[in-house]
Amino acid sequence: MSELLNPEPKVIAFLCKWCSSNAADLAGVSRMKYPANVITIETPCSGRVDPTYIFDALSNGADGVIVAGCHPGECHYITGNYKTLKRMVLVKELAEQMGIEDERIHLEWISSSEAKKFVKTMTEFIEKLKHLPPNPLRNNRVAQEAKH
Amino acid sequence: MSQKKKTREPEEAKRLGVFVCHCGKNIAATVDVENIAKEVTNLHGVVHATDSHYLCSEPGQKALQDDIKYHRLDGIICACCSPTLHEETFRKAASDVGVNKYEVEIANIREKCSWVHSDREEATEKAMKIIETKVEKALLNEALTPISVDVNRNAMVVGAGITGIQAALDLANSGYHVYLIEQSPTIGGHMAQLSSTFPTLDCSQCILSPKMSEIAHHDNVELITNAKLTGVTGFVGNFNAKVTKKPKFVIEELCNLCDDCVTVCPVIVPNDFEGGLGPRKAIYLPFPQAVPSAYVLDIENCLGIHPLVCSKCRDACEQNAINYDMKEEIVELDVGAIVIATGYDLYDISKISEYDFGPEVDVIDGLQFERLLSSAGPTGGEVLRPSDHKKPETVVFVQCVGSRDPEHHMAYCSKICCTYTGKHALLLKDQEPDTEVYIFYIDIRAAGRGYEEFIDRAQEMGVVYIRGKPSKIFRDGDKTIIWAANTLTGERLEVEADLVVLAPAMIPSFDTKVLSGVTKCSLDEYGFFKEAHVKLKPVESLVQGLFVAGAALSPKDIPECVSQGSAAASKAIALLSKPQLYHDPIVALVNEQACSGCKVCQSLCPYGAISFDSVKNISVVKEILCQGCGTCASACPSQALTLKNQTDKQIENMIRIALKTEAK
Ligand SMILES: Cc1cc2nc3c(=O)[nH]c(=O)nc-3n(C[C@H](O)[C@H](O)[C@H](O)COP(=O)(O)OP(=O)(O)OC[C@H]3O[C@@H](n4cnc5c(N)ncnc54)[C@H](O)[C@@H]3O)c2cc1C
Ligand code: SF4
Ligand code: SF4
Ligand code: FES
Numbered sequence: 001m002s003e004l005l006n007p008e009p010k011v012i013a014f015l016c017k018w019c020s021s022n023a024a025d026l027a028g029v030s031r032m033k034y035p036a037n038v039i040t041i042e043t044p045c046s047g048r049v050d051p052t053y054i055f056d057a058l059s060n061g062a063d064g065v066i067v068a069g070c071h072p073g074e075c076h077y078i079t080g081n082y083k084t085l086k087r088m089v090l091v092k093e094l095a096e097q098m099g100i101e102d103e104r105i106h107l108e109w110i111s112s113s114e115a116k117k118f119v120k121t122m123t124e125f126i127e128k129l130k131h132l133p134p135n136p137l138r139n140n141r142v143a144q145e146a147k148h
Numbered sequence: 149m150s151q152k153k154k155t156r157e158p159e160e161a162k163r164l165g166v167f168v169c170h171c172g173k174n175i176a177a178t179v180d181v182e183n184i185a186k187e188v189t190n191l192h193g194v195v196h197a198t199d200s201h202y203l204c205s206e207p208g209q210k211a212l213q214d215d216i217k218y219h220r221l222d223g224i225i226c227a228c229c230s231p232t233l234h235e236e237t238f239r240k241a242a243s244d245v246g247v248n249k250y251e252v253e254i255a256n257i258r259e260k261c262s263w264v265h266s267d268r269e270e271a272t273e274k275a276m277k278i279i280e281t282k283v284e285k286a287l288l289n290e291a292l293t294p295i296s297v298d299v300n301r302n303a304m305v306v307g308a309g310i311t312g313i314q315a316a317l318d319l320a321n322s323g324y325h326v327y328l329i330e331q332s333p334t335i336g337g338h339m340a341q342l343s344s345t346f347p348t349l350d351c352s353q354c355i356l357s358p359k360m361s362e363i364a365h366h367d368n369v370e371l372i373t374n375a376k377l378t379g380v381t382g383f384v385g386n387f388n389a390k391v392t393k394k395p396k397f398v399i400e401e402l403c404n405l406c407d408d409c410v411t412v413c414p415v416i417v418p419n420d421f422e423g424g425l426g427p428r429k430a431i432y433l434p435f436p437q438a439v440p441s442a443y444v445l446d447i448e449n450c451l452g453i454h455p456l457v458c459s460k461c462r463d464a465c466e467q468n469a470i471n472y473d474m475k476e477e478i479v480e481l482d483v484g485a486i487v488i489a490t491g492y493d494l495y496d497i498s499k500i501s502e503y504d505f506g507p508e509v510d511v512i513d514g515l516q517f518e519r520l521l522s523s524a525g526p527t528g529g530e531v532l533r534p535s536d537h538k539k540p541e542t543v544v545f546v547q548c549v550g551s552r553d554p555e556h557h558m559a560y561c562s563k564i565c566c567t568y569t570g571k572h573a574l575l576l577k578d579q580e581p582d583t584e585v586y587i588f589y590i591d592i593r594a595a596g597r598g599y600e601e602f603i604d605r606a607q608e609m610g611v612v613y614i615r616g617k618p619s620k621i622f623r624d625g626d627k628t629i630i631w632a633a634n635t636l637t638g639e640r641l642e643v644e645a646d647l648v649v650l651a652p653a654m655i656p657s658f659d660t661k662v663l664s665g666v667t668k669c670s671l672d673e674y675g676f677f678k679e680a681h682v683k684l685k686p687v688e689s690l691v692q693g694l695f696v697a698g699a700a701l702s703p704k705d706i707p708e709c710v711s712q713g714s715a716a717a718s719k720a721i722a723l724l725s726k727p728q729l730y731h732d733p734i735v736a737l738v739n740e741q742a743c744s745g746c747k748v749c750q751s752l753c754p755y756g757a758i759s760f761d762s763v764k765n766i767s768v769v770k771e772i773l774c775q776g777c778g779t780c781a782s783a784c785p786s787q788a789l790t791l792k793n794q795t796d797k798q799i800e801n802m803i804r805i806a807l808k809t810e811a812k
Contacts, residue, residue, distance in 0.1 A: 028259025048778030
């Protein structure tokens with residue numbers, strides 16, 4: 001394993017309330033465990049996640065962002081997640097241009113019964129971030145805060 | 149007082165209350181609830197915070213209401229369990245004392261915090277963050293009023309096995325018009341194939357056919373057979389359902405069941421209703437009690453519906469009931485509620501390579517055995533082996549075929565096979581007491597009133613139960629050999645049988661995945677339809693107005709299917725009984741000044757809820773159609789679209805606060 005560069009990474013996870021948020025609840029009901037480094041924000045659909053939110057999170061100091069929604073074909077709003085899928089490609093491209101590693105942004109389809117997958121996704125993502133340096137955009141935030 | 153609230157000025161003036169629940173020890177064991185309740189009072193906008201042992205209890209709710217009144221709160225944050233459990237509870241409690249229900253937020257610090265973390269300090273810190281994000285959201289929440297819509301008072305039931313029949317009858321007898329959609333030419337489902345039913349052993353057809361005939365003659369039921377639900381648009385109370393009807397080539401009203409067509413039809417194929425153990429023609433009556441009571445032409449096996457090819461049946465029909473020009477038809481039906489009752493299928497035994505299977509090797513499944521037991525079946529109710537029509541002297545039953553085998557097949561228990569195998573053995577012993585009967589089982593699971601006694605009876609009659617699962621079943625000459633190990637004695641066994649009957653896993657009916665795509669009703673890990681809550685909402689789906697019942701949800705016996713059919717009907721009735729229903733006001737809103745008229749949003753909305761006002765040159769949201777997904781809001785290039793109470797500003801503030809590091 002590579003070096004531990006960021007022992008306590010911060011993660012924002014956008015969870016679709018129909019699937020992934022229920023998977024997170026089920027993980028709780030099943031008393032599964034995962035690191036506490038993630039704060040979740042529930043949205044009606046993964047399609048509600050505006051690309052700007054992801055950059056907002058990164059520039060506010062998140063080391064990684066997860067967007068989780070229903071499996072393709074299972075979006076509660078029929079096609080919302082297909083739009084998410086397309087957007088995430090663009091988001092990643094843009095991130096790359098800004099010097100943000102591709103690995104910091106993660107899209108996952110997690111249905112409401114996939115508590116294990118939820119826990120695995122969170123655990124592995126956080127573990128991965130520990131071996132990346134803190135998010136380079138963090139400094140922007142520090143600069144911003146200094147201005148205020 | 150509430151008057152005053154409505155005219156309240158900007159966010160600054162908002163008075164929020166935070167209620168942190170211990171949930172007994174469920175939250176308090178890992179989260180320092182009392183300390184959090186103290187700390188949150190420092191947050192902007194929070195004028196009152198307290199903790200509660202059980203916020204959802206009557207005294208808990210009462211205290212919450214008193215605090216709302218005393219502190220003149222405009223909005224509250226309940227830090228407790230998942231919103232799927234108590235959001236409605238607290239919304240109701242708060243709105244009873246004048247707080248708009250859309251000003252109630254849930255901070256889930258149980259499922260998403262105390263139950264998944266063990267370090268008290270970390271969990272407490274995280275719970276605090278979760279609450280802070282919700283406070284940020286609550287600061288900008290608006291008081292909203294639900295949008296009212298008229299309810300279409302017709303219902304649709306998809307699948308006409310015993311579950312769907314029961315649901316349709318309950319709806320129809322309560323005065324609602326029901327469209328009952330069945331894919332096969334007749335209603336009845338699997339129950340129609342059963343001989344007699346455990347534990348009372350009453351004849352299946354005798355208890356089913358009165359219900360089938362009630363369906364046939366009910367003024368409120370419109371039966372559509374040979375048909376499938378192929379499209380659903382709209383929303384609760386106002387669905388538009390597309391039903392595709394396959395042609396039957398026989399005009400039901402004219403057919404007088406004379407059987408003349410069958411006599412002349414030259415095609416003989418295995419009869420699927422008999423599990424292939426008997427023959428039928430290409431034009432046939434599925435079974436004598438079939439509803440609708442009319443012949444059907446099986447186009448896949450017919451020589452060709454062209455006068456030049458055959459046309460014998462049409463020429464023979466004196467009623468002129470046969471029409472070769474029938475075409476597939478699509479009808480659109482408007483309904484307020486839909487019940488799905490599409491039942492089950494049996495696991496495909498060809499996937500179990502260790503077992504030979506098929507009538508030619510005298511290895512059959514439970515449903516085929518039901519046909520052998522049935523007096524209307526291919527052998528007139530006498531158990532004869534399919535290969536040579538001889539009476540079997542040794543019969544072996546195997547339970548859990550494809551069930552309870554997470555590595556290779558289905559992980560779950562099919563729940564009813566122990567009992568129906570006991571029934572099979574009992575009925576066989578009743579018929580031929582000298583038959584040697586062996587049952588291979590893993591465990592006997594016969595829970596239910598009268599079920600255990602039923603298994604005991606089989607044992608008393610001399611049925612031998614052997615604990616163990618056969619490792620191989622194969623043909624040798626005119627016998628079928630079973631290799632197994634008795635797991636109680638450790639002894640290896642080889643049994644020579646004349647007939648082997650397998651109890652395959654019950655699996656979702658083959659079209660379930662397609663129907664899930666059509667209705668948006670989600671599936672569980674095994675592909676069965678999934679209920680909204682396994683304990684508390686057993687027949688509701690996550691799609692409002694869509695209900696699911698019977699074996700379509702999981703393996704079940706008839707009594708359970710009937711109760712679920714009735715339960716789904718009563719849920720649908722509760723919905724249809726009101727002339728109007730209230731639509732969630734969390735909908736999209738266009739800022740007229742900011743909209744550039746680019747129409748990007750229109751093509752994105754899956755519900756066609758966005759139209760264009762060509763006079764003002766802006767997009768307009770039809771609130772009734774909008775389901776509040778927010779996809780449009782996150783795509784609008786002019787940031788003219790927003791989702792009420794889920795605005796960009798709210799989400800951005802939540803992100804910011806979630807990432808803020810405490811200056812310690
Ligand atoms: C061998 C065996 C013996 C049994 N013995 C007993 C017993 O003794 N006692 C007992 O209580 N239970 C018994 N059962 C269980 C019993 O069969 C079921 O509990 C019951 O039949 C399930 O009813 P259902 O209506 O939910 O499903 P089904 O009977 O499967 O009916 C579903 C209906 O929906 C239709 N359908 C499917 N998909 C679609 C679609 N996409 N569009 C339209 N229609 C569709 C099907 O054609 C079918 O008519 C036995 C089961 C087996 C396998
Ligand atoms: S996407 Fe935005 S700007 Fe374009 S039409 Fe829709 S609301 Fe107006
Ligand atoms: S939020 Fe927008 S895209 Fe979603 S249903 Fe409403 S109008 Fe359509
Ligand atoms: S509703 Fe879950 S991704 Fe759209």
